Amino acid sequence: MNLPNALTYSHALLSECVGPGDTVVDATVGNGHDTIFLASLVGKTGHVIGFDIQEAALKETQTQLTLTGLASQVELHATGHEHVGDYLTAETPVNGAIFNLGYLPGGDKSLITQPTTTLAAVAELLKHLPRGGRIILVVYYGHPGGKTERNAVVDFCQQLPQRVYQVLQYGFINQVHNPPFLLAIERR
Ligand code: SAM
Secondary structure, three states: OOOOOHHHHHHHHHHHHOOOOOEEEEOOOOOOHHHHHHHHHHOOOOEEEEEOOOHHHHHHHHHHHHHOOOHHHEEEEOOOHHHHHHHOOOOOOOOEEEEEOOOOOOOOOOOOOOHHHHHHHHHHHHOOOOOOOEEEEEEOOOOOOHHHHHHHHHHHHHOOOOOOEEEEEEOOOOOOOOOOEEEEEEEO
């Protein structure tokens, strides 16, 4: 069996920390692949809160959720993930969250995630992360602006205090075309 790529590994890491009844966040819904995966992990008693700034992507994802019978446990918001705090009560634990950075494949390549808003959302989610909970960032950085965001998120993660969090970086280092890599923040 081959080593999993960053995207596949992100789902493996989430399936270890998310279960039925949990609340989770898909910070970059896009075409909804992660939303659907998370919705199946949390089940009917759980709760997926999803964000994207592209209404068309959310509409398509909503259709897929309905077709797959997973809509009841998902709420999608047409706003930036930097507002995630507005959709969580202070005491809500978020066991898992995922960010896919960059632009929507097949969509408008100028609508990319930005370091300031990405890090605002991560900082807010850290407040809700229980022990063993994980925030996963799949970092695409080959597009214009991508390296700036990559540097910002890596720098942020490197500065997280070791006694509270452990941060994993996972990715292939001998591939061409800037393959995505993964950062996983886990509260100890
Ligand atoms: N996870 C998605 C999927 O399964 O198809 C792919 C996500 S794509 C790489 C990045 C997405 O982030 C785009 O759909 C883009 O519109 C969205 N985005 C950009 N800035 C955002 C923000 N501030 N808040 C939420 N989503 C944002």
